[in-house]
Amino acid sequence: MEMTNRSLHGDSKVDCVSCDGLISRNHGDSADVSVPLTLPGKRTTHMEGDDLYRLRDRKLLLEDKKRLCAWTLGTALFGILLMIIHAEICPYIYTPGSNIALIINCSISLSTGCLLILIIAFHYKDIQLFIIDHNQVDWRIAMTSHRIIVITLELLVCVIHPVGSYWGVGLHVNSSSTVPTPSPLCVSSHHGETLMDMELLLSVLMFLRLYLVHRAILLHSKVLLSASYRSIGSLNNINFTFRFVLKVLMNKHPARMLLVFILFFWLTVSWMLTLCERQTKESTGHMDTALWLIAITFLTVGYGDVAPKTNCGKAVCLFTGVMGVACTAMLVAIVTEKLALNKGEKHVHFFMMDIQISKRIRHAAANVLRECWLLHRANVTKGNRGEHRKHQRCLLEAIRVFRHLRLKQRKLRDYVSEMVDLPKMQMIMCDLSANWNNSYRELEQRILSMEQKLDELSRCFQQTSDLLSQVVRHRNPEIR
8 A cells, every 4th residue: 555656857847836726726626736837947846746746646536535435335226226126026026046036146245245345445545545644654554443443344334235045046956846935035934034034134234335325425525525615624623524514415405405315214214114024914014004104103193003013113113213303303493494584684573673662652651641631630620530540540551551561672672682793793893993993093193293292392492491501601701
């Protein structure tokens, strides 16, 4: 894994001023890195040439990683598709242990081998990229315990695939006189429940290869390919991981991302449930019933009309319920964000509410004054007691309405004051800072002018004292 050293040509000349432009072009779409020339007489050092070649090698390695990641994901999906086809058509079109079953299972094993080779090649490119980023260090330094564990786990996950057809061929060769009875999992029933359970487990665990989707999303995202994103992110100490890319995608397209995930999860888990329940010959072994069961389990409804019978089916439904709760929480958050008012809409809404409450307060204050006048007139005329009590009740009610509206206006203004507009506050602080700077400069200028005037006054006083002394000496020569 040692990187080959490249030397500069004798006549190549590199402009140091254009290095920043070269670095920015390194993250663009072009595959080659051009080396600009400088004025005659200016040669580059060997270290500058190595840096330029390192930038080019780094970009080529990133492109190789993207291609290898795409091929790896495609190979993994091809193997899963072959497994699904093998599990669906085997009990009905051909028998276990037949040549067709052997060919399909050999194709699955061949795709698994290619997948392992591609994963090793991907990590090989990753180690080469580590060597370039850390200035041509030894490749053994990149082989940390964490990297070794990750590579081992990936290889163990991707090596899983069903091998029941090989057992069927061995059985067909060893006992040719006995006709094997087909089973729903394309495994000969002569091997009993153990082989069928193992075949079922291996088929379900093949879906663990879908972890490669997050790597493909990360390496093919516009966030990682954009040089401006990486430059600003490096200044703010942001790590461009799948979590960051997922947050960006969820902020840009929340409904689309959640809908695609739910549909893909629904179809995948429904087929896994049919595979688990196919041995029981129940209705849950059919795709339509499995789709219904997964849907009501995902939505945490659970009508109870159908239920899984096997332990594998129960585990799939349990996992579906957990994912349903998580997706429901995400859906509620997305709907709440979509229904919430933005800053401009909030300002308009609260401004109009404040105007309406102010009008109602004025009307309430007018009602209080009117009821006070009516009560006073009833006291002066000394009319009926019932009319007096009526005006008292109306006055108390008007005072209550007035106080309620004042309290409502106060709460509204307190809520509005809590909505801190950071850009507006920043502009206000910038204006205050500018005003303080202007005042400080004016004060400095005034102090300087005062110092100059004091210096002039001191010189005038000195000249005046000199003139007075000369005049006194001229009139009184005895003073000398």
